[in-house]
Structures are given as C-alpha cells and as structure tokens.
Amino acid sequence: MELSEATAVLAGTPAVLEALLARLPDGWARRDDGPGTWSAYAILGHLRHGDATNWLPRTRMILNEGTARGFEPFDREAMLRTAPVPVTALLAEFAEARRASLAELAALNLTTPDLVRRGRHPEFGEVTLGQLIASWVAHDLTHIGQASEVLARHYREDVGPWRAYMPALNGTAPAE
C-alpha cells in the first residue's frame, strides 16, 4: 500500500460519483433493488458518513491510543435514517467531507513506519493503520462498483434480450 496512491484514489471518488449521478434525474440515484438493498443515493450517504465517523477517527485512534482502546463500531446504515436531500446536495456534502478528511490525513504527515502501527477493531482484533487505509480505498472502489451496477439496473427491462450479456443486471446491491 502506497500512501500517495491511496490518497489519489480517495481524492478522485467525489468526481467519479458526480460524473455518474449529477446529470441524471434523482429517481435514478434513489432506485434500489428492494428491501435490504441500497440505492446509489444510499451508497453515497454511506461513504459520506464513513468519512465523518469511521476512517479518520480510527486513524487518529491508532496514532493516539494504539491498541489500548477499541474502535467505535461503524454504523453502516446511519445514512438510511437521515432526511433525504437532493442528490446534488449530497454529492456536495460528500465532496466537502472527503476534502476535509484528506486535509486532515495530510496534516498527520504519516510515514511508512506509521503504517504498521496497530489499533483494535471491535470484530477483527488487532489491525494496522496500513490495512485501515487500504480498506478505505477498497471500500470506495467496491461501492462505486455497486452504485454503477444499481444504476445499470434502471434499464434491466429496457435492454430486452441484451440482458443475457449483462449478468450484473440480475444482481442486487445488498447492504454491506
């Protein structure tokens, strides 16, 4: 895990989601695959909530307390209990939260030896700062994939027989 590459991915995510969502009527972003699944809007809210409560707070906890105190559990569905706003407003909120996260991360001046410092995950036990930051990146990317696929399913019927070539049209975006 190369910190400069990780932050490059993290910095690009708001632009990816804006390019995916900003030009479309909100109905696309709010479409989900039924109960227990997430819309692209929910995924965006989940990423925003993660920046506010999960990744940077855990980074600070590793640096300040090591394994002495476990991480707070991350509420993965907090965004589902937030009053809905227009998609462009949530995109702006996420972009701002991400800018703030990356500014704070940069201010920590992390070095390679910091990446093996350890914290305590409520479920996994001891984890390293490098694993945490790599997971932040992979979490962005897997959720971008999930968001793009749930958008694709807006046309799952409209594509007619081409559905046979696009297995993702038969999937769902489970809460994860």
Next chain:
Amino acid sequence: MELSEATAVLAGTPAVLEALLARLPDGWARRDDGPGTWSAYAILGHLRHGDATNWLPRTRMILNEGTARGFEPFDREAMLRTAPVPVTALLAEFAEARRASLAELAALNLTTPDLVRRGRHPEFGEVTLGQLIASWVAHDLTHIGQASEVLARHYREDVGPWRAYMPALNGTAPAE
C-alpha cells in the same frame, strides 16, 4: 427508456473513467485477475472499440435498413489485440470517440416513434432501437462497475481482515 437520460449517462462515462484512472500509476489500470479476465485498461479499450464499431453503426443500420440486413457481430476482445498506449492517451481516445458518437446520435434527431424501429441482431433476432440504446447505457454502467472492482482488488491483500466485509475483493472481471 428516455433518450435524454440515456445520452446523459453516455456523456458522463468518460469523466467517470478519467476520475477513476487518470491520477493513478498505469500499473493499477493494467492489473487483471489472471487469464481470461480484463483489466480496467482492457475495459476502457472495449468501451472505446464499442463506440467505434458497435453502437452507432447498429443505430444507423436500424434506421437505414431495418431488419433487412443483420448487424455485424461485435468483436468484444478487439482491444486486446491493439498495441498498448498510456492510460491517459486511451482515456482521451475514448472521450473523443464518445463525443463523436453523441454528436452523431444527436444529428439523427431521433423521436420516440423511432425507438420501436427494428433491426436484426446476429444472436437475438429482432431487437428495437430503444433496446439497443438502453443496452449501450447499461453496458457502460456495468463495465464501470467491473472496472472499479478490478481496481479495488489491487488492495485485496493489503486490506487484511477487512476483506471479509468486501466480497467483491474475491471476484474476478471475466471477459463479457
């Protein structure tokens, strides 16, 4: 299928892929999941090739010949036989191909009745223009999902125990 919405998605795809790929070392985009799978670079080349040879030519064929003549088969792996270029160069080629496709699509001045006009697919038989255009959109979105997930797997080991929370890290991007 609403044509203005379909073209909004199609117009955004180059920016999505640029935000995903342009800031990263080319090694990320060239990473695949082994034989028979596609890297993000291959997916980008596949989309570019589709704009040049598949979607618009088939649109024209429906309008000009209806079902009288079948579509040319689409060579889904043509990009794998093309000499590699830097990722930013391929991003620019795709953006230009997409701009040209959408300019040509706009010049056709399609109306809602046009969307039920029919052509002949080499495998599916009769299909409508609306199905073709919806498939172009869904094809972009499912491949963006696939590209984002193959990028995520760059960190499949680095994430350590978090891998348990991200099932997409165990997948592959099959040629499709």
